[in-house]
Amino acid sequence: MIRCRGLVHVYPNGTRAVDGVDLAIEAGERVAIVGQNGSGKSTLVRHWNGLLRPTAGEVEIDGRAAAGQRVAALARTVGIAFQDPDRQIFAGRVRTEVEFGPRNVGLRGAALTTAIDAALDATGLTDAAAANPYDLGFSRRKLLALASILAMGTPVVVLDEPTTGQDARGTKRVEAVVADLAAQGRTVVAISHDMRFVAENFARVVVMAAGHVILDGPPEEVFAEPSWPSLASTYLEAPLSARLGARLGLGSTPTDASLIDALGGATAGG
Amino acid sequence: MLELVDVSYRYPGYARLVLRDLNLRIDDGEIVGLVGANESGKSTLCLVASGLAPASVGGVLKGSVMVDGAPLAGRPTHELAALVGLVFQSPNTQRSGVTGTVFEEVALGPVNLGLPVAETLARTREALALLRIADLADRNPAELSGGQAQLVAIASILAMRPRHLVLDEPTAQLDPEGTRLVGEALRALAGTGTALLIAEHKTDLLDGLCQRVVALEAGAMVLDGPAAETLGSPKLEALGVEPPSAVRLRRAAAERGLTLPAGAAA
Numbered sequence: 001m002i003r004c005r006g007l008v009h010v011y012p013n014g015t016r017a018v019d020g021v022d023l024a025i026e027a028g029e030r031v032a033i034v035g036q037n038g039s040g041k042s043t044l045v046r047h048w049n050g051l052l053r054p055t056a057g058e059v060e061i062d063g064r065a066a067a068g069q070r071v072a073a074l075a076r077t078v079g080i081a082f083q084d085p086d087r088q089i090f091a092g093r094v095r096t097e098v099e100f101g102p103r104n105v106g107l108r109g110a111a112l113t114t115a116i117d118a119a120l121d122a123t124g125l126t127d128a129a130a131a132n133p134y135d136l137g138f139s140r141r142k143l144l145a146l147a148s149i150l151a152m153g154t155p156v157v158v159l160d161e162p163t164t165g166q167d168a169r170g171t172k173r174v175e176a177v178v179a180d181l182a183a184q185g186r187t188v189v190a191i192s193h194d195m196r197f198v199a200e201n202f203a204r205v206v207v208m209a210a211g212h213v214i215l216d217g218p219p220e221e222v223f224a225e226p227s228w229p230s231l232a233s234t235y236l237e238a239p240l241s242a243r244l245g246a247r248l249g250l251g252s253t254p255t256d257a258s259l260i261d262a263l264g265g266a267t268a269g270g
Numbered sequence: 271m272l273e274l275v276d277v278s279y280r281y282p283g284y285a286r287l288v289l290r291d292l293n294l295r296i297d298d299g300e301i302v303g304l305v306g307a308n309e310s311g312k313s314t315l316c317l318v319a320s321g322l323a324p325a326s327v328g329g330v331l332k333g334s335v336m337v338d339g340a341p342l343a344g345r346p347t348h349e350l351a352a353l354v355g356l357v358f359q360s361p362n363t364q365r366s367g368v369t370g371t372v373f374e375e376v377a378l379g380p381v382n383l384g385l386p387v388a389e390t391l392a393r394t395r396e397a398l399a400l401l402r403i404a405d406l407a408d409r410n411p412a413e414l415s416g417g418q419a420q421l422v423a424i425a426s427i428l429a430m431r432p433r434h435l436v437l438d439e440p441t442a443q444l445d446p447e448g449t450r451l452v453g454e455a456l457r458a459l460a461g462t463g464t465a466l467l468i469a470e471h472k473t474d475l476l477d478g479l480c481q482r483v484v485a486l487e488a489g490a491m492v493l494d495g496p497a498a499e500t501l502g503s504p505k506l507e508a509l510g511v512e513p514p515s516a517v518r519l520r521r522a523a524a525e526r527g528l529t530l531p532a533g534a535a536a
Contacts, residue, residue, distance in 0.1 A: 035445075036445045036447060036448075037415055037416075037417030037418060037443075037444065037445045037448060038415060038417075038418070042415075083416055083443075084416060137308055137309050137313075138308075138359065138360070139308040140308070161443070164442050164443060165308075165359075165439060165442045165471065166308070166471070167306075167307045167308045167471055167510045167511065167512070168307070168507060168510050168511055168512040169307060169308075169510045170308060171512065193444070193445045193446060193449075195446070196515060235445070235446065235447030236445075236446060236447075237446060239515065240515035240516060240519060241515070241519060244519065244530070248531065256518060256519055256522050257522070259519065260519075260522050260523055260526055260528065263523060263526075263528050263530070264526055264528055
């Protein structure tokens, strides 16, 4: 679905934000991208809908080179919900905001209404449909930015730090959205600093440092003890369940459930 | 010492009380964590505790906010700023907009306190070093990433060395390392006798940093106790607050009739 080959991006001020990334993401994958602030995560994903163009290297989306395709065309395949909702939101009403994207990609009538209603429902904003986005708190504006992207029905959905500022309920909504997208066979990519959210909800973890991919694999591998030095080199730490599982000699337990299962097995076995 | 006595508050034009009958005392050197669901009143409490509401925001405050035993009410804004520091939820709200570099932005507070040049420079360098952002010194504060802007906003307040400091989700946009550095800087500040109030969703940060944690629900204080007690409360999840990782794990283990080895989840 997404292919990057030798991708390099240098900003006008000379910052080499992405420095030679080779990455392939297949249709229907659930991928989390982690790394420090400034490691190139957001820069990388912005190449997928043409907001940024490579300084060097190639990007291919759904089998076609991104080069030469307009943002409007790429945006039908890749929807990106931005980190800062206020850089995305412009409409005076919540419903109007969510309507803009799907209308722009050609949805009309009942299909448009269904897409908007489903997106509002998934983000818990149905009751706020008539509100002005700026009367919502930050966390709900963030969910609104997510709803606007969901409504477009793109095969690939990219979430840039979706759980930032969310309370437990908001985080659960985001987790439900990820599961729902995956169940529909859509490709979900999330950038996140929350290792627990990553381990619990994604099948593959890509770790970036200084514009490079330094680790890439399932959570059981990326958060396992042998990977810790690489994680530490970019100031990341495996979730508590993984650290505890290793300390107790229970193997790789990146999620709470896997640790408890391992603990139960160990106890039952003697 | 920062103290809220029987505080209720409503915003201008609204009848609904956003804060209801709150009592909270933060002693010198104490770090108090503030948790609650979104829209439970955490940000409003931050505005009230720092004196910005009602002084700048308007609205009606009942009860009183006391700093070192004297009420905040009626003090001019420039005095408030010197008495209680506030780190806003959005770093863009806080950015002065009048400086061309990060160094100038962080130095602005000490300059406005009327400190000598040498002291201003020393404090600015120290604040940048503490949060490991010395390399941003020459950058334009308007052209930073969310996480960088958040660190600059916190450095700007640290440089003023406030005696009382209120922070509204100071690490929301930070990576784990940035979050850890902010935690260390706040602990060091408390060590000099500053009273701190921190509203945060990251209970893993509050766990270990705070002596006490209070929880808000619909503007009322529903939990107030030692950090371990509040963060370990079975009521926390129903309040829309994610318990710390260690608490979640212990609880998940208990549900299966298992116990985590003592000290393992520390």
